[in-house]
Amino acid sequence: MKKWIVAIIVIWALVIAAGVTVGVVLVTGDDDEDAGDESSPGSESTSETAPGTSPPADIGTVPPGLESFYGQQVAWEACGANQCGTLEVPLDYAEPDGESIEIALEMAPATGERIGSMVVNPGGPGAPGTDVAAQADAYFAPALLERYDIVGFDPRGTGDSSPVDCVTDSELDAYVAGDPDPDNRREVRDFVETQESFWAGCEEKSGDLGSHVSTIEVARDMDVLRAVLGEEKLPYFGFSYGTRLGATYAELFPDNVGRFVLDGAVDPSLPTLEGSLSQAEGFETALRAYLENCVDDGDCFLGDTVDESLQTIDDLLAEIESEPLPTDEDRDLAIGNAFYGIVLPLYSETNWPLLDQGLQEALDGKGDTLLFLSDFYGSREGGEYVDNSLEAISVINCLDDPWSISAEEVPDYYDEFEEASPTFGRVFAWGLVGCHDTPFQTTEPEIEIDGSGADPIVVIGTTRDPATPYEEAVAMAEQLESAVLLSRDGDGHTAYNKGNACIDDAVHSYFIDGAVPADGKEC
Template identity: 75%
Template sequence: MKKWIVAIIVVWSLVIVSGIAVAVVLVTGGDDDNDAQRDPSPSPTTPGESSTSPTTPAGPVPAGLESFYSQQVAWEQCGSDKCGTLTVPLDYAEPTGETIEIALEMAPATGERIGSLVVNPGGPGAPGTDTAKDADYYFAPELRVAYDIVGFDPRGTGDSSPIDCLPDDQLDEYLAGDPDPDTKAEVADFNADSADYWSGCAERSGDLAAHVSTIEAARDMDVLRAALGESQLAYLGFSYGTRLGATYASLFPANVGRLVLDGAVDPSLPTLEGSLSQAKGFETALRSYLQNCVDLGDCFLGDSVDAGLKTVKDLLADIDAQPIPTDDPDRDLTVGRAFYGVVAPLYSKDNWTYLDQGLEQALDGDGSTLLFLSDFYTSRNEDGTYADNSVEAIGVINCLDDPWSITSAQVKSHYKEFEKASPTFGDVFAWGLVSCNGDPFTSTEPDIPITGAGAAPIVVIGTTRDPATPYAEAVAMADQLESGVLLSRDGDGHTAYNKGNACIDDAVHAYLIDGTVPADGTEC
């Protein structure tokens, strides 16, 4: 999910899907499609061991980067995993200049290892090392047996030279702000908060903030591939991680091994069209949630989907007019916090019960559960600190990738199209178009076409009622990638792998482990 700054419209991240419930009840899926192709399989190596000696890539090493490509990771034990760092240039145009360290964590294969599988949970801004740390949760045993799961914190995130824009107390107040200002005073506050954010990023992050683009993160991935001793990259990316993977394939097509991109985004969509797509996706997810409530009978939100939508919209309007108390005497549920509290559970059907609880409480004047969900969504700890810098890094990364923006005075001209896409959330997403206004950073990386021309088959997965990365975007990505193969899951929630759909899981395992490419257009 894409979590913009200011109106902070939502994060493309696997983490949001999984973390609310301690135990997740998986949904049963369909049958596997046997119409498939095969490609060569990597050779097994010693169980539990990993090669860290750089190897010759299928494509050439970029000139001037030989020393980076020849490095070896000095792995150290960290719990049951291994941790290390990777050295990369801050600016790839100046490889002899300043360097930064990329944090790595590897969960070793539990059986007959066939190689390293690099993973990314999304964001942009989510730290990937957590995905390796919790590998048993995120990945099925079949993958754990066959691969070292290698997570990395992309540059500017987690422990990889993290972007910093605001002190934690100011960040909390920033996130509590109205994401849909409707008075002159609220608009003035909105603009002031935006200016403070960008000036804070410049003051607290400096030159780093101009070098955390997706293209640079993809270049880091190729250095990582070499340091892992792999001639080609095996990769499983979720959500925004699909954009990162598609960018990698377009930069280094000869070095593409088996890539799976789950919860895919449309890399061709400009900011405006992408925001409209996501607004529609969240409206679809909310309607699906409400339809389920109605179908179960005696729905507390109303006896129809439209009645439920009105209840939710009216509740948000009431909270906008008067924030409601929570179990934290120092923090009311503001409309900004309420917005995040509502959208967070829409990432997974397994978390709809939390949304039930949050909305029922809020309708009775208690914002405690929605505040909890909001804090979870923004990675805020109970002590007021933040578990990671995802809500700060995402704005900088997004705006480096696409700096297009409008002014606050232009937002109203977009209300009609956004309210058509999402009658409930549309105005918030419209205000998200202001996010990059005032951004002082400019990427040094030129745009590249995302086609993956010359790459091995790339499996692209979409879920029909995905709120954060709508299904149509997966269809578009598969079409744009010359070797794209579309795999579809009929279901609710964000991303498809390891969600209980045996058809999806079998197809992913068949490709990543055996090299069997699913038939293009397979539906699960």
């Protein structure tokens, strides 16, 4: 693994459409020279609820019929330096006496004077949250690791929590490699057939589970987890899609909201079309920032101007579409892999050197680095997919918002998407087909999110975030009644623990001392 990538990649991508993307890339950074000089403030009294003990009686109101779930104990067992266990929840909250499923948990215990348990979500949807606890040192600074147990969970339908299944690994390879912008009759036919096969596989392999992995149901699972952990009010840190999950929780359980940080926030009110346009524009902004940096440094290998550099990339992708590039593996770099290989490093400025390497290598006729990046983006290691995130993401997104268009309608949207993103626009337009023919439908009622009655929530946005554009963080902060907006001026996806001491200090003071940042604070 390359040295400048230190943790997990999480995608929000409609697999078969190779469309909308949201995620978290955790990398080392150096926005501020003194960013690593962190102390561990705080003198708050601690809770001593230990793994495996009964939670205190004061866990708030228990929804009727769910008493046994809220009153359960987790049988924590050692898994390396951490503790692992499972949480039982109903498959369908409308039928709590019916089938139940297990949610995989992992806890990284606090290393110092403990305040409580912080539940975390890395994004996706579809990413296994237990990875956050397993890699807690990469996600969080010592200031938080000392004071909180970091509790990750695989949301229902993902990871080891009753994962949904749709296709084989070889079929998934074909989906990722496929052309994300089909431009002739044969490619469109293949695209549609691939999508139909995907949903048929989901229905066959996942059954009733496929209708019960919505964000609302995951939020209900989080409240059961809160009670089992013994937290009267839930401390929570959500990244990217994890901000949508956190906002949903705040709407359903406002009285149970503790210290909440939502970093890389999405606009929960945006429908699929508007959200896709927002992300297309965000990735265009990120690509141009990368190219401007290349040009400003002088002697840019892609061109003397941003426009020349964009043309170089366009020409390269056209050549790869026509003839995939050879690699040292048993697979060539196909056009879909090239797209993901280019998109991945845009998540963080620290990863731009890796994009340099991949593009330079591709211009020389080899696809190894871009294929490595595509595989890493899709959690493909050692010739297999190590989680089901590429399958779960489509099922979850389409339960939350099933709106879609047919393949025949896509060209009608080209103009507005190409205006938002001349480079990526048509790919995002094809992403609108993603939920077409889905066999699943949520049983949860639609909700409007404002989080009325919740304690203060900190919403963080980064000005040139490609995956969750800054405007979406502004919108979430406006919609959540108790939210304050914290802004990072910079590139890349999410803000915390990226080398900006101003952001990190504000987050630590909030979680440890309860000091809410001033609304509109800029870093």
